[in-house]
Each structure stands twice: as C-alpha cells, then as structure tokens.
Amino acid sequence: xxxxxxxxxxxxxxxxxxxxxxxxxxxxxxxxxxxxxxxxxxxxxxxxxxxxxxxxxxxxxxxxxxxxxxxxxxxxxxxxxxxxxxxxxxxxxxxxxxxxxxxxxxxxxxxxxxxxxxxxxxxxxxxxxxxxxxxxxxxxxxxxxxxxxxxxxxxxxxxxx
Amino acid sequence: xxxxxxxxxxxxxxxxxxxxxxxxxxxxxxxxxxxxxxxxxxxxxxxxxxxxxxxxxxxxxxxxxxxxxxxxxxxxxxxxxxxxxxxxxxxxxxxxxxxxxxxxxxxxxxxxxxxxxxxxxxxxxxxxxxxxxxxxxxxxxxxxxxxxxxxxxxxxxxxxxxxxxxxxxxxxxxxxxxxxxxxxxxxxxxxxxxxxxxxxxxxxxxxxxxxxxxxxxxxxxxxxxxxxxxxxxxxxxxxxxxxxxxxxxxxxxxxxxxxxxxxxxxxxxxxxxxxxxxxxxxxxxxxxxxxxxxxxxxxxxxxxxxxxxxxxxxxxx
Numbered sequence: 001x002x003x004x005x006x007x008x009x010x011x012x013x014x015x016x017x018x019x020x021x022x023x024x025x026x027x028x029x030x031x032x033x034x035x036x037x038x039x040x041x042x043x044x045x046x047x048x049x050x051x052x053x054x055x056x057x058x059x060x061x062x063x064x065x066x067x068x069x070x071x072x073x074x075x076x077x078x079x080x081x082x083x084x085x086x087x088x089x090x091x092x093x094x095x096x097x098x099x100x101x102x103x104x105x106x107x108x109x110x111x112x113x114x115x116x117x118x119x120x121x122x123x124x125x126x127x128x129x130x131x132x133x134x135x136x137x138x139x140x141x142x143x144x145x146x147x148x149x150x151x152x153x154x155x156x157x158x159x160x161x
Numbered sequence: 162x163x164x165x166x167x168x169x170x171x172x173x174x175x176x177x178x179x180x181x182x183x184x185x186x187x188x189x190x191x192x193x194x195x196x197x198x199x200x201x202x203x204x205x206x207x208x209x210x211x212x213x214x215x216x217x218x219x220x221x222x223x224x225x226x227x228x229x230x231x232x233x234x235x236x237x238x239x240x241x242x243x244x245x246x247x248x249x250x251x252x253x254x255x256x257x258x259x260x261x262x263x264x265x266x267x268x269x270x271x272x273x274x275x276x277x278x279x280x281x282x283x284x285x286x287x288x289x290x291x292x293x294x295x296x297x298x299x300x301x302x303x304x305x306x307x308x309x310x311x312x313x314x315x316x317x318x319x320x321x322x323x324x325x326x327x328x329x330x331x332x333x334x335x336x337x338x339x340x341x342x343x344x345x346x347x348x349x350x351x352x353x354x355x356x357x358x359x360x361x362x363x364x365x366x367x368x369x370x371x372x373x374x375x376x377x378x379x380x381x382x383x384x385x386x387x388x389x390x391x392x393x394x395x396x397x398x399x400x401x402x403x404x405x406x407x408x409x410x411x412x413x414x415x416x417x418x419x420x421x422x423x424x425x426x427x428x429x430x431x432x433x434x435x436x437x438x439x440x441x442x443x444x445x446x447x448x449x450x451x452x453x454x455x456x457x458x459x460x461x462x463x464x465x466x467x468x469x470x471x472x473x474x475x476x477x478x
Contacts, residue, residue: 030360033206041363049360063430065462070315073339075460077323078453080332084323088334092380093363094373129228 004120010145013119014154015066016057017142021126021135023053024112029127031105035098044096047104048087052076054111055083061118164284168198172207172232176286179209182229186236190215193283193292200282200356202364208233212283214241214292244292247276251300252307256477259397260369261351263310264303265477267470271357274308277301278357298353305355309347314473315466316343317388318402318443319456324385326452334383341382341391345371348395400476403444407467408455410440414463427463439464 004013027050034043056064056072059079067075076084090096116123124138125131143153165176180187196210197203209232217240227234250273252264269277281301283292293301320336327333345366346359354365366376379391392399410425416435417426423435437454439446443466446455458464 029206033204034360036206037204039204039364042360045362046360064460065428065430067460067462070312070319070466071459071462073316073319073336074322074456077319077327077332077336078456078460080327080329084335085329085331086335087338088331088336088383092377094377094380127233129231132226132228 002120006145007149007151009120010142010149010151012061012063013121014142014146016060016115017119017121017123017138018154019053019057019060019066020112020115020123024050024057024108025125025127027053028105028108028112031101031108035101035105040096040098040101041093043098043101044090044093044104047101047108048090050108051083051086051104051111054108054115055081057115058111061115164199165194165286168194168201168203168284169209171198171203172205172209174209174229174232178229179211179234180286182227182234183211183236186213187286190217190238191241191289191292192286193280193289194286195279195283197356197358197361199284200278200358200361201368202356202358202361208235210279211236211286212279213238214244215239216241243276244280247273247280248293248297251297252303253300255299255303255306258306258310258477259348259351259395261306261348261353262299262303263306263347263351263477264300265474266307268308268311268468269304271308274305275357277305278355282356301355302351302353305357306347306351309343309350311468311473313340313343313347313397314400314402314405314468316340317400318406318466319459320388321385321402321443322447322452322456325447326456330383337383337385337388338380340388341379344388344391344395344397345376345379347397398476400473403442403447405469405473405476406443407469408439408441408443408446408459408464409467410438410464411462414438425463427461431461431463433458433461433463437463 027046030046031043034046052072055076056067059075060066064075121138124134126135146154169175190213192211192213195212198207211234213236215238217238225236227236252266254265255262256265281293317340320340323336324333342362346362349365349369352369354369382388382391389399414425414427417424417432424432425435425438427433437450437458439455439458
C-alpha cells in the first residue's frame, strides 16, 4: 500500500512527469540518434544535458523549480550537485569516446527509472504513436486533481517556444 | 537534391509523404520546415518541425503533434505578422566580436532568439520565398550573438559564485566548463550559425571553421584564468561580470511575515528570509550575503541576473 500527498502529486510529481515526457524521453532519443549517426560529441553533449535535467528533477521532487540554463546552474552549484563534478571531470566533447557516452547513457536510463518509480503513476511514452492519447488522458486527470485541490491549471504555455 | 529533400532524407522521409500527412492544413498558409533538420543538423531521430504562416491572428502557436511512422511531426501555426514584427525589431547597430559581429542594445528574449534561429534557416515546403528576407542575415546574426553574449556574461557570473563557495574543484570546473561552452556559442553565432540548440554546439563550431584543437581547448576550460585566456584567443572582450551583472528581485515575489520574522514568498513555493533578497550589482550582493545565498536565491527563482546594457555597450564600442 502506498500513500502519497495529493498536493505533492498534483504539483511536484506532475511537474516532474512533464519534464520526463518532454525532456528526458526526447533527450534519450537525441543521444541514440547522434550515436547512430556517429556524432559522438553531440551525443556526449546531449548526455550531459540529460544528466543535468535529471539532477534538477530529483530536486523538483522536493519542491525545487523546473529549471534550465542559468537558474539550473545556480541551483546545482548551490548544493555541489555531483552532476557538476561530472561535467568538470569528463573529457572535452570532441575527445569523448562512444564507450563513455554509452556508459553515461546507461546512467541516464537508470536515473530516469528511479525517478519514474518514485511517482504514483506511469508516464506514457508521449513521443510514440501509441503513447500520445494515454499522455493526454493522464494530463487531463492530473488537471482534474489540481482543480479539486484548488490549484490553478498547469501552465502548459510555459513549454511553448 | 534540393535542401528540403536532403533535410528530410536524414529521417528517411520525403516531401510527398509530409504533404500527404499534413493535407488540408497546408491549404491556407505557407509551410516551412524549421529546426535542426532545416538548419542542416539533425539525425535519424530528429523531429520534423513545421511552422505554418497565415493570416489567422496572433497568439496561437499551440503545437500539434503528428506521426509519420515513428517520426514526430510537430506543427505550429503563426500569423505572418509575427515574422514581420520580429524583422522590424532587428538591430541596426553592431560591433565586431568573436570573429564575427554582435549587436549593441539589449538582448532579445530567449523565445525571440529561438524564433530567429529557426525562421532564418527555414526551408519552404513549396515554391515560396525565404521566410525572412535575405538582407536581414547580418542583423539576425548580430541579434542572436547579443543574446549569447549576455548569457555568457551571466554564466561566468554564476561560475564566479560557485568558485567562491565550493571546496570541490571538479564542481568549480563544471561551472567554468559551462561558461566556456556559452563563450563558444557566442562565437559560433557571431560567425553566422544562429540556430539555437545547445547540443549542436560542436557541429556548429566545426561548421564555422574553428580548428579542432581550438574547440578542444575551449572545452577544456576548468578555471577562471583558462576562461580569460580562451576569451583572448577567440577575440571575445574581457568582460567583468562583477561590474556588468545586477542581481534583481523577481517581480512576482511577495513580502510575507510570520511572527515578526520577514520572508519573501517565492512562486507560492518557498519562503526566503527577507534579508537574503538581492537588488544590486553582483559584487555588492556577493559581499553582503555571500555566494551561497546569492546562488540559492537564484536557484529558487527569487532573483534573476540582468546585464547592464548601457555599460556593456560602452565597453563594446
């Protein structure tokens, strides 16, 4: 039996699931695509980005904001997050080997699975043809929970470019 | 092979398949391929990003997602006026920098920079003129270089803060590495590669002709002195974040009191001691509350960094 804080599910967990669907699933595809094209530097860069996003997501589970760029660097730097040490201790992208990227990609997958396991619902694979409608259904149900708890609608516009 | 076919071939698709998928969506507007594929990057896993321009009014821009087999086709509709407005807002004044050029005046929003990067490299699906007039190219380069310049200054500011607070050399190295990446982004944009997409940095650097050993040296930066040497090598001015960067309160924070103790309510999520709110230059605020507190306030969104554009322009001229 599991008990979750309803507000945590409707806010922190929902936010993390959105980043997982948009950022991490897409990020893993980016890494695989670049490796498939023999473009190791791009794969390496995408791997570091995915690991920094996952570090932010772990903090988000405890109330931190979804961040990227400057704010994420400040957030990770304020706590000596290990991902910054990884960025500081890995070789230049143009010298990265396929083996290193493959190994980091395994870490991305493992950390992604750990975060998924901490959530009270399964996140559908939005970026697959059979995952789009299940994603929309979960999003609708989470919006219903937010409404019931008196929270404002999720700011989907924040994801637009 | 034309540009459109070459771009779509990377994901194993054809223009005919794409047109058949989009069907009547194409009837009332001008459709362009944008994004990494259009900008000559991308690979077999890339999405196909389509922007359609019509006279339907501003404020749409909600993405629609389609699939061509396993490939995502993202479609967004815009009013043509949004392109005209962006073109009208382009800078007319710039200075040499980083082997290319960079605008004077404040940076455009990140969203505008992304749109400039996408729209200036857009490929029409049909026989249409370029989405952005060819003669705007220099101004687009200048605008997106300015965006990258301000990002670099702020990233260096954060690297200085992390330098001052952390005992872990690898952590400090990670921060300076990110600052150096932002410098390389500035240089590639100033030299014409305006597409915004961090993971393509190394491909962009190669495309503008930076030698491999230079790229490797920049990505080996781990301390502030190496950052300054890299700036000199890339012809980027030695800019002092302590003088140029202000730490400002996020306008959405509210004062809140609990039993005579003052807090700031941040994003309805955190209560930050009122004394830790910042509104001054990076140097002043770092002295007043210390680097850890400045980083924490930035990280939770209580404050933001802003570059003093007037001083920066004076330095660049």
